[in-house]
Amino acid sequence: MWPSIFGAANIIALIGWIFLILLPHKPLPLTAVLYLGVGLLCLVYTAGLVALLSGIADAGPGGLQADFSSIDGVRAIFASDGGVTVGWTHYLAFDLFVGLWIVRDADAKGFSRLVQAPILLVTLLAGPAGLLIWLVIRERRARLHGRMKG
Template sequence: MWQGVFGFTNVVALLAWAVLVLAPRKPLPLAYVLYGGVAMLCLAYAAMFVGLVTMLVDPVRDPGLAEPDLLNYSVVGLKDLFRSEGAIVLGWTHYLALDLFTGLWIARDADAKGFSRVFQAPFLVLTFMAGPLGLLVWLLVRERRARKSGWTRSGKTPAG
């Protein structure tokens, strides 16, 4: 079961990333990325989360392990918690959803600041492969353009 859910979430994410990187930035493709990608992954995450927390679905824990202590919020406690197929797929889906949402934000931000699609592509791929690193590099690169164009922290120009 978990391998199937894992495969499904990966296909959803890959298709949405392909649309984000390759398709025109028009309302329909962007809506697909947001709702067909991000929201679908969030829905899958929510269903898995509820199923695992309520024990309606079997997490398929490693053999011989005791039930995890959900109150042990430490490296050891989290390591024990993630020693199941369900928890790994849940965690992976979490990454997929948030990285895709971050990629969508980067694409929209880059479009608004006048960066070409070709220039954006490496940042989107880096975000797909290593989410926080891609976001960090984008934040560093965008800052100069944001300041040159007069964007403030609120996202508005000084005159606006």
């Protein structure tokens, strides 16, 4: 069961990233990324987490012990296929949401798709690094936009 959910989550996320990087940034594709991409991944994450915590799904040896206070505690969460799948889906959902925010922010500030594409690829592969790059790049134009609106 977990390998199938893991694979489906990857496909959902990949389709969302294809929409963000390759399709025109029109309302319908961006809405699809938000609800059919991010929203669906959030649903998969939440259902998986509830299944693990409630014992409906096998959490592996010793069950799922949600202990975020130590490296060993976090390692134990990821010690089962269910824990890895739920954790990975968490990353996929948040990174795709960040990618969508970058696209909307970049479009609003007039950044070209050529500037956006490599940042989105970095965000896809290493979420926080892509977000950091975007925050640095957008800063000057964000200040300029703020002065023009104020």
